[in-house]
Amino acid sequence: MRRSDRRSRPARQRLGNVVAQKHEGSRMSGLRERLGRLRSESVSQQSQPPASLEEEKIADATDQEGESFAVPKAFRSIGVAQKETEFGSFLLRKIEYSFPYRHGTHELADLHGCSPFLQPIAFRQNKKDEVIAPEHLLFLDTETTGLGVGTGNVPFMIGFGYITETAFVVEQTLIRHPGEEKAMLSYLLGHMKNKSHLVTYNGRTFDWPVLTNRFILNGWRKSGADPGHIDFLHPSRALWRTTLPSCRLSTVEVERLGIQRGEDVPGSLAPALYFQYLSDGNPDHLHGVYTHNEKDILTLASLCVHFGLLLSGRNDAEIIEASESEELFRTASWLEQHGEAILAERLFDRLGEREVIGEGGWSLALAARFKRSGQYARALPLWKKASEYAEAATAPKLDAHVELAMYFEHRDKRLDMALHYAEKALELALRRARLISDAKKRREEKEALQRRVARLREKISRASERKS
DNA sequence: ATAGACGTGCCTGTCAGATC
DNA sequence: GATCTGACAGGCACGTCTAT
Numbered sequence: 001m002r003r004s005d006r007r008s009r010p011a012r013q014r015l016g017n018v019v020a021q022k023h024e025g026s027r028m029s030g031l032r033e034r035l036g037r038l039r040s041e042s043v044s045q046q047s048q049p050p051a052s053l054e055e056e057k058i059a060d061a062t063d064q065e066g067e068s069f070a071v072p073k074a075f076r077s078i079g080v081a082q083k084e085t086e087f088g089s090f091l092l093r094k095i096e097y098s099f100p101y102r103h104g105t106h107e108l109a110d111l112h113g114c115s116p117f118l119q120p121i122a123f124r125q126n127k128k129d130e131v132i133a134p135e136h137l138l139f140l141d142t143e144t145t146g147l148g149v150g151t152g153n154v155p156f157m158i159g160f161g162y163i164t165e166t167a168f169v170v171e172q173t174l175i176r177h178p179g180e181e182k183a184m185l186s187y188l189l190g191h192m193k194n195k196s197h198l199v200t201y202n203g204r205t206f207d208w209p210v211l212t213n214r215f216i217l218n219g220w221r222k223s224g225a226d227p228g229h230i231d232f233l234h235p236s237r238a239l240w241r242t243t244l245p246s247c248r249l250s251t252v253e254v255e256r257l258g259i260q261r262g263e264d265v266p267g268s269l270a271p272a273l274y275f276q277y278l279s280d281g282n283p284d285h286l287h288g289v290y291t292h293n294e295k296d297i298l299t300l301a302s303l304c305v306h307f308g309l310l311l312s313g314r315n316d317a318e319i320i321e322a323s324e325s326e327e328l329f330r331t332a333s334w335l336e337q338h339g340e341a342i343l344a345e346r347l348f349d350r351l352g353e354r355e356v357i358g359e360g361g362w363s364l365a366l367a368a369r370f371k372r373s374g375q376y377a378r379a380l381p382l383w384k385k386a387s388e389y390a391e392a393a394t395a396p397k398l399d400a401h402v403e404l405a406m407y408f409e410h411r412d413k414r415l416d417m418a419l420h421y422a423e424k425a426l427e428l429a430l431r432r433a434r435l436i437s438d439a440k441k442r443r444e445e446k447e448a449l450q451r452r453v454a455r456l457r458e459k460i461s462r463a464s465e466r467k468s
Numbered sequence: 469a470t471a472g473a474c475g476t477g478c479c480t481g482t483c484a485g486a487t488c
Numbered sequence: 489g490a491t492c493t494g495a496c497a498g499g500c501a502c503g504t505c506t507a508t
Contacts (some may be wrong), residue, residue, distance in 0.1 A: 146469060241505095
């Protein structure tokens, strides 16, 4: 089906029902009460089945044939149909996003040009230099009954996406009971056959281990190496850990990819909504989960374009323009770490030219980088700017002054300047002491600076004695 | 709730330079 | 040349954070 918003009830209302019922459940004091409640609900359902569902089944059996037999209208309304395999059946939803299709700020058709640049962040055993082809990527997101990766956690919905010449396609599988799991997994395996890399968010730690366990429990033996993997959690953290309130996918997509979901069921509610569906058979509970999973997959594709562009160096100007210094520094460091030294250097250069130095640690970190590579002439102005900033701050950092003291003592050999910065650092340390609660740390810091000042004074006096 | 990846901070060992 | 001190890199332990 083509993308359309045909939700039968506002997600908020469904969400409210679940929350209300959870709250009610928490008041239950004992197991007997809960069992009693379940029993009475079950009886009431048997005596008074939801009219709409019964009608749907009848309608289904008469107006649908083959694949969709017995699929309730509330599923069919969002494009869900039954899929048959040699291992049995499960439910499948397929959505095509014809190009051009923009998800947030990125055009998904750009995956075609961006994918090869993702190689430095892709993990694949024994195939390090392999070129990543866009049509070999499988974007994956599962909805499971819990958070653990043990055998008790069941993926009830597997969403995956892939690119074709003309569209980005999302497919979502759903099992109505555990007996359908093997069919669902076999369908996923079929789609993994011609793919080289999974694309996920924390999927190396979560989705893939969960699925691996389910494959084993369903009788598949592990053969060969794991598929390649591009997991965007860690690159996202590398760039945005200090500038975003969190690096959850939902935060990243709003703050950095320009995506607004509107009403969205949080992933944490997915297990409860699935249990609601299992308990009363009403597909409406899962509409929000379908939408959530679908959007997660689209966001993965958008992340792919974002990082692909970053690694290609094609959007340097935009990044430099839009990024605050801290983020620009982290981006450059990340590029350097992934072997993109020339791209990184370009960003470091622009950063060094920036006049304003704020509270973030980027200026000192950049100076430290220049120092490590012996580029003292580039480190010096950064230390000086940072020292001026520190002197004006209420809770000053001493690092820049200490670095300057070391530089003038050991490199520039101007002991008077070294003493000046050491004394200034000591002065700042005494001013800052009131703000540090750790008494031991405060004392050690002060004593180290006093030793430095004393040593420099002695060195200066010896030098002047020698001259005279 | 669960497990793994990664960043941070601390500790230790090594090396280089300064001093006697 | 011997000794001392400071700088720095590497390793380890621990804490944080993410997925549902």
